[in-house]
Amino acid sequence: xPAGLSxxxxxxxxxxxxxxxxxxxxxxxxxxxxLHTLLAKNNRLGGPGSxxxxxxxxxxARSLRVLNLSGNRFAxxxxxxxxxxxxxxxxxxxxxxxxxxxDIQELQSLEFLYLGxxxxxxxxxxxxxxxSLRYLVLCDNKIQSIPPQLAQLHSxxxxxxHNNLLTxxxxxxxxxxxxxxxxxxxxxxxxxxxxxxxxxxxxxxELAGRTVKTRNIPYAPSDLPESLVRYLSLASxxxxxxxxxxxxxxxxxxxxxxxxxxxxxxxxxxxxxxPECSSPFSSASQSSTSQSESDSEDEAxxxxxxxxxxxxx
Amino acid sequence: FRYTRNLxxxxxxxxxxxxxxxxxxxxxxxxxxxxxHCFMKILQxxxxxxxxEWPEKKGNGEMxxxxxxxxxxxxCAYINDSIGLHRVENISHTEPAVSLHLxxxxxxxxxxxxxxxxxxHKVTMTFYSQFGERTVC
Numbered sequence: 001x002p003a004g005l006s007x008x009x010x011x012x013x014x015x016x017x018x019x020x021x022x023x024x025x026x027x028x029x030x031x032x033x034x035l036h037t038l039l040a041k042n043n044r045l046g047g048p049g050s051x052x053x054x055x056x057x058x059x060x061a062r063s064l065r066v067l068n069l070s071g072n073r074f075a076x077x078x079x080x081x082x083x084x085x086x087x088x089x090x091x092x093x094x095x096x097x098x099x100x101x102x103d104i105q106e107l108q109s110l111e112f113l114y115l116g117x118x119x120x121x122x123x124x125x126x127x128x129x130x131x132s133l134r135y136l137v138l139c140d141n142k143i144q145s146i147p148p149q150l151a152q153l154h155s156x157x158x159x160x161x162h163n164n165l166l167t168x169x170x171x172x173x174x175x176x177x178x179x180x181x182x183x184x185x186x187x188x189x190x191x192x193x194x195x196x197x198x199x200x201x202x203x204x205x206e207l208a209g210r211t212v213k214t215r216n217i218p219y220a221p222s223d224l225p226e227s228l229v230r231y232l233s234l235a236s237x238x239x240x241x242x243x244x245x246x247x248x249x250x251x252x253x254x255x256x257x258x259x260x261x262x263x264x265x266x267x268x269x270x271x272x273x274x275p276e277c278s279s280p281f282s283s284a285s286q287s288s289t290s291q292s293e294s295d296s297e298d299e300a301x302x303x304x305x306x307x308x309x310x311x312x313x
Numbered sequence: 314f315r316y317t318r319n320l321x322x323x324x325x326x327x328x329x330x331x332x333x334x335x336x337x338x339x340x341x342x343x344x345x346x347x348x349x350h351c352f353m354k355i356l357q358x359x360x361x362x363x364x365x366e367w368p369e370k371k372g373n374g375e376m377x378x379x380x381x382x383x384x385x386x387x388x389c390a391y392i393n394d395s396i397g398l399h400r401v402e403n404i405s406h407t408e409p410a411v412s413l414h415l416x417x418x419x420x421x422x423x424x425x426x427x428x429x430x431x432x433x434h435k436v437t438m439t440f441y442s443q444f445g446e447r448t449v450c
Contacts, residue, residue: 041407042407070337070406070407071406071407091337093337093338093406093407094405094406094407114337114338114406116337116338116406117338117406135314137337137338139338140338140404140406157314158314158315160314160338162340181314181315183340185340185342185428
């Protein structure tokens, strides 16, 4: 970066030095108090001097919102980067990362994290401590398993896991209430994931709530604790038009599998109404898009029925 | 956070002309084209197109890849159901891509296919925006 940058442009907010062959970014960055977006993709960053020392104490640590370091040569996430407490969007796609440091949890404001196209083999559970994370991209890596703690990412809307080495997903992934997009293609997933979904019986509270609603049992706010009144008001109707059932469990909402044309909506909520409740996607459409690796015919037939309800595109 | 389909022109009902915007890493499923002609031109970036054979009637095995290629800026591609099925992806982790698509006659449903089994599923396609206006779903 040219010396004197911060003297010439003290009010600089956006700096794009992508594709300039930069091998290091020096102390010039430290004196840019208004900088909120730094784009430095497709350079030669990754070595020791890539980010300046003292980054954590600079105004940048609080002002920087967007950092794009994709297409560089980082073999590890530089520790200095983790001091950028105001960071909302971070991209390290297309680098040479082999792992994610647990201290990634320091980036408490992070909403968007792109780590696709690296050599990452595992995900630290500390990644789940990012309360604002909405978009997480981990495609094209070497990830073998997802820690169940990832279900704590309450804000997660979009999760990209395609082209990895996943054989199994933890059932806790269904707890990602706001998850709308999930890509899983190109993983050697096995039947087991689908099986776990169907063996998730409703709680007693849920069963009682369903009875109250489907039988129209009258109740007034004075009859029940406020929390139960609120709970009963959350009843949703089973999407199957032939079923009059309701369900409560907000664990499983609509998850769209992004690998499909345009927008495709698959509600997993069918599981919660009743095992007898058939899917609107009738067997005629042969909708199974399983990633099954089943060897025996038994496994295949067991899976086929359930898989018509689960799309792992 | 996935690729968006943005309708530009309806051609008096004769065709759909749309712009697709692909973020880094975005890809489509394997899909057919509901008996229509499909033209695609890359306006920005690169897109990888993987062609597949139609699966056997009662598909129950991995789908057969016919070929794959990377389409560069300004390159055009054409496909219809008699040619086969394809998956289109932006495999770049650093650059977004933009493509122009012409479908004639227009269609709003197609089948998507599971690469590992050949099973198909009919889906309805939607637009992120139409004529510059965000489509509220």
